[in-house]
Amino acid sequence: MKSAADRLADLLGHFLPGPLPVRVRAWDGSLTGPADAPLVVLRSPGALRRLVWQPGELGLAEAYVTGDLDVEGDLADALSRAGRSVRDRPAARPGPAGMAAATALAVRLGAVGPPPKRPDGRARLTGGLHSVARDRAGISHHYDLSNDFYALLLDETMAYSCAYWTRPDDPAYTLADAQRDKLELICRKLGLGPGDRLLDVGCGWGSLTVHAARAHKARVTAVTLSRAQHEFVTARAAREGVADLVDVQLRHWRDIDGGGYDAAAAVEMGEHVGDAEYPAFAAKL
Template structure:
């Protein structure tokens, strides 16, 4: 790759020098700055720095969070397709083995000097309005409610625009590659698969912890005639599920409760499901969470956990995700979750990876976001829409490149004598999912 230098030393070249010091290697992208100068490989993605404010953010908040702040405010953009740009940047970083070195005082002084020459020195800028602002000790009930509200109470109207008619906000199950097999079909296949794994029958008592907008609760009540307790911390979600219960005439089968999982009383449920809720529990709190799952399900009852996983180096998903999407979240390697479930007294009988299913699920959401961009901007504002564009693009690539995973983990509370009554060859779980 050939680097093209401008005739004069402009902002682009000055910034590139700083970036190469911070990266510890060659700049894998081309920079275009507010003064019209460019620097970097001519065949790489183009990062457009529209304002000195972006540099000011990075001086005070170097790394991923500062870049995310500059992106969501429009101070920085990627020319062309955002996914292609991020993919190229990460590919170049892996190829060249770029690892940010420890910056010395001299490095920091030179960065400050460059910023001063570019007119970007000043007090820290306020974080964008879309960034979470949580208070209190980690994973107290009050803070957890605020964290959940930040993401899930954005507005039901927004999620209706983004999601399909099932209102399922979790990984679908793409049981067919046919062009006519839609995102809604994949979600229904996922809901059916969960109900089969949980062995639901008419009258089964199902506890749905973190029920979202009620896709599983409503499906289990309608198709399997189960008696469901749907639990969520998000008030907007609870209101939506209650409305759907009334519209579908399911008042005698679905009870919607807006509460913390730690406040769930009783027990003896035939089945417990928690679909992509465990990421919000917290690392230190997860053993107590698995103990709660064991307490709530009856002997021979089944527990299904669908949950995202990540390596130990980035358990929270990164600075952007933690600040804008899922504050205080924690993801662990799959094996650690299995160990914690078994330590609680549950026997894990089936683990199924859905990682590549999530690539397709997120792609469907992203297509909808772009197709309905003007309407979504009108509803939530451009800054929040850009947060979601970055979130869905980055998340899809994380699953594509195996930096994140998602799995369905089925476990059972064995009887005192050891029986589990889980079928040895559960082929019926998958039969006809593509025909729903």
């Protein structure tokens, strides 16, 4: 009788060409995958069931949060290997016979069943997708946990987006340095100068807002839907001596009014806008 790990390898083989990018230990203790790869631990068939009901990153994240799935060793290495594997070896779509065999394997593994219980703390939003009220509730649930909480996760700039690494081989070069280089790159691309008006939509904790005001003497209108972020950026602008150049507004992007801006920035804001709303968002800016 085949072990759970062997059946899992057979199941994944119908969709992923080549060897597994990680080593897997199943709930029965069996192992599969390269011996030198990061070890992914599946503590119950519930991990697979979450992926069946929510394929992709969300299912993986919920399996990790609930403890159905864990990684022993370097989590970043495991994610990188899995990401490279998906990028370099796109998933295949099996034919009818392959799909029937994969379905039978999924049933034997316990991956087929009712949807698992959602993790505690997950947002339960109502209303139309990307309506103002729903967006406000989603942003509040996510970002209003507390500024102190995010300060534990972010560097001193409190930038909540990708950094721009200009000196990756310099051991003294930090994430905060890379974030500051990112902020400066944005300001240079926007051509900001003293007195220019910048609209910073989805301003987060004000890293770009304050940098543009302090380093380029721009007048910045910063927009956020998070009350915690609004309070933080207002206090930060005062603390860093640029309160006279910064206007922080608590509003939805659809409700931005006025004009006469010299530049507009929306740093990694698209995930909140949504694909369908992006043309209207771009047109508004």
